[in-house]
Amino acid sequence: MNGIDPALLIAALMVASTPILLAALGEMVVERAGVLNLGVEGMMIVGAVSGFIAAYGAGNAWAGFGAAILAGAALALIFGVLTQGLVSNQVATGLALTLFGLGLASLLGQGWVGLKGPGLGRMDLGPLADLPFLGRAVFRHDLVVYLSLGLVIVLNLFLFRSRAGLVLRSVGENAASAHALGYPVRAIRLAAIGFGGACAGLGGAYLSIVRVPQWSDGMTAGAGWIALAIVVFGAWRPGRVLVGAYLFGGISVLQLNLQAAGAELPIELLSASPYLVTILVLVLISRRRHRGGEAPADLGRPFHASA
Amino acid sequence: MTSKTILSTVLALGLAGSALADGHEPVKVGFVYVGPIGDGGWTYQHDQGRLAVEEEFGDAVETVYQELVPEGADAERVITQMALQGADLIFTTSFGYGPATNAVAARFPDVKFEHATGFMREHPNVSTYDARFYEGRAVTGHIAGNLTETNKIGYIASFPIPEVIQGINSSFLHAQKVNPDVEMVVTWVYTWFDPSKEADAARAMIDQGVDVILQHTDSTAPQSAAEEANANGGRVFTFGQASDMAEFKPTPRVASIIDEWSPYYIERVQAVIDGTWEQTAHWGGMPEGEVVIGEITDAVPAEVKAEAEDMVARITEGEYHPFTGPINRQDGTPWLAEGEVADDATLATMDFYVEGVTGQIPN
Incomplete structure (x- = not known):
């Protein structure tokens, strides 16, 4: 295993994990509000294409991220209006959103294939970046990486230390009771759905602006589905979602590095390892908690204030 | 009714x-x-x-x-x-x-x-x-062997099937001919198309000192990764795969292998129209115009470019077969004797590396 530089590996891991982390955090909030939106993949890819187009047009990566947040949220609100306003089936609507998003992105992206975006500079963290090892591993990234980590902390505080977070969770646990207490269930769910879409859009744009960096049709290639799985395995908790996303991204990058370094390991096993290890570790850390109490009780159940 | x-x-x-x-x-x-x-x-x-x-x-x-x-x-x-x-x-x-x-x-x-x-x-x-993509791989392998300074050539491999293994062997043999010290770093990604993974694979190899990347996957993401490395002071070259990928000229993309399916598609549709369609196992290459080498850019030294073009001409004329002996298998046992040419049956089921390629083919 000569030649793998752990600092470079950690740096690559953080970049590789950021899109999934962002999308998973967004979906986690949506599911905490009791809504299952399977359209993450569709929102990510629409974010990827609109972010790339805006960044290219404006010559500025941040314009791209802004556009992607708006596009992701707009797409999510279609889902929100259908499922909350018209009480359509969430699973079917979410799947349709993914298909719609993939098609829409393909259409929007025609003519943008193979162009070069403006790129995103690394943050200047001064002396921190010059630290031995840590400097190269964790202090030479772009701002979005740190924003995604900050979001983990903010969401943790919001969900478990704030009144608004408590209300959001109560809507997800028992919408009827929340409604009876006078909370606007649909409005809260719509807001959560919009937030989820914004995060997915931002994650998608990170792919097309920073990680790859270019627009290719179909470029999310299932990242949205991984994000959905990580929310479940992360037991709807920001910290564990972070662990899941970094494990998955990290092992994906590690196995490629091991191959490139000529490690004598079975490649089939290496290729499957991101899925296996992520599932295994998250199951293990979830085992310590009491069983069955993890998922929001009203997850995926439509709410209609008829009574 | x-x-x-x-x-x-x-x-x-x-x-x-x-x-x-x-x-x-x-x-x-x-x-x-x-x-x-x-x-x-x-x-x-x-x-x-x-x-x-x-x-x-x-x-x-x-x-x-x-x-x-x-x-x-x-x-x-x-x-x-x-x-x-x-x-x-x-x-x-x-x-x-x-x-x-x-x-x-x-x-x-x-x-x-x-x-x-x-x-x-x-x-x-x-x-x-x-x-016969391996004909194109011979040409890109020749260029890669000349361009590398670290003597490490990377190959982003999709699935362990004969077509990909032919490509790895052909590239390596022709890189080795011009550069005996060359080493082939193969990374299996188990996908034909996943830009994120392809870019990650390219970056992992660049981190390992690879300075020429050949890809057997379909997206242009490895080209972007190489371009990014070059923008940060690197010296990495790539080849367009399947399509010309001309957006990345003159560097990192220095040449390309273009799949030209049009002649075959037109021929077969004509056969259906005429009612003369029959079962075949068609395997065309440079002579049929199905494997085309895209523009070799000026980043490649002129004499290397001339050699590469000469190789294309000889393969097209049928004077040269990329798998011409002596070639040994990876374990050192002889495969092709001096002057012997690989038969299509062996190529179509190729499941072994040639001598000098390290690592193992996954099952």
């Missing part, structure tokens, strides 16, 4: 159906794609072939296609759907469609099927066709 009108409707439909088989209607040609047309690589080139068919035959043909069809059960559904919609000829353009193509062919004996890069021809209405 009386039973009489139902009967006449059925009759009318039957007549319409037979009119189609009589050739009064345009010949319907279906294409099944594994990636999006916008991949700028493999699927893009197949679609260029489809457009060439439309251009050649005009109103005499109608083409339909389906993008992003996963290899497996979905493929069977999509191919069946095309056959039910009245396609006369269906091209399934990825290796993994083999079982599905043959399964559908058994149920539609009047429809002709053409499976790209495959080997399964279980029914008389299934042909396979492939291109």
Whole structure:
């Protein structure tokens, strides 16, 4: 295993994990509000294409991220209006959103294939970046990486230390009771759905602006589905979602590095390892908690204030 | 509706159906794609072939296609759907469609099927066709061996199938000829198209000191990763794969292997129109114009470029075969004696590395 530089590996891991982390955090909030939106993949890819187009047009990566947040949220609100306003089936609507998003992105992206975006500079963290090892591993990234980590902390505080977070969770646990207490269930769910879409859009744009960096049709290639799985395995908790996303991204990058370094390991096993290890570790850390109490009780159940 | 009108409707439909088989209607040609047309690589080139068919035959043909069809059960559904919609000829353009193509062919004996890069021809209405990509790999390997300074050439490999193994062996042999110290770093990504993973694989290899990257996947992401490395002071070269990938000229992309399917597609559609279609196992290369080397940029030294062009000319004329002995297998046992040329049967089932390639082929 000569030649793998752990600092470079950690740096690559953080970049590789950021899109999934962002999308998973967004979906986690949506599911905490009791809504299952399977359209993450569709929102990510629409974010990827609109972010790339805006960044290219404006010559500025941040314009791209802004556009992607708006596009992701707009797409999510279609889902929100259908499922909350018209009480359509969430699973079917979410799947349709993914298909719609993939098609829409393909259409929007025609003519943008193979162009070069403006790129995103690394943050200047001064002396921190010059630290031995840590400097190269964790202090030479772009701002979005740190924003995604900050979001983990903010969401943790919001969900478990704030009144608004408590209300959001109560809507997800028992919408009827929340409604009876006078909370606007649909409005809260719509807001959560919009937030989820914004995060997915931002994650998608990170792919097309920073990680790859270019627009290719179909470029999310299932990242949205991984994000959905990580929310479940992360037991709807920001910290564990972070662990899941970094494990998955990290092992994906590690196995490629091991191959490139000529490690004598079975490649089939290496290729499957991101899925296996992520599932295994998250199951293990979830085992310590009491069983069955993890998922929001009203997850995926439509709410209609008829009574 | 009386039973009489139902009967006449059925009759009318039957007549319409037979009119189609009589050739009064345009010949319907279906294409099944594994990636999006916008991949700028493999699927893009197949679609260029489809457009060439439309251009050649005009109103005499109608083409339909389906993008992003996963290899497996979905493929069977999509191919069946095309056959039910009245396609006369269906091209399934990825290796993994083999079982599905043959399964559908058994149920539609009047429809002709053409499976790209495959080997399964279980029914008389299934042909396979492939291109000798290893001819192009010989040329890019030659250029790569000359360009590398770290003596490490990277190969982003998709799946361990003969076509990919031929590519690895051919590139390595020709890089080694001009640079005996060269080492081939193979990274298996188990996908034909996943820009994030392809970019990650390219970055991992660049981190390991690889300075020339050959790819056997379909997106332009490795080109972007190389370009990014070069912008940060690196010196990395790449080759366009399947399509020219001209956006990345003159560097990192210094040449490309272009799959040109149009001649074959036009020939086969013509055969269906003429009623002369027969089962074949077609394997064309540079002589047939199916494997084309894209522009070699000025980043390649002039004499290397001239040598590469000479190799293209000799392969096209049939004077040179990229697998000409002496060549040993990875374990040192002889494969081809001095001057001996590999036979197609061995190549089509190639499951071993040649001597000098390190690592193992996954099962």
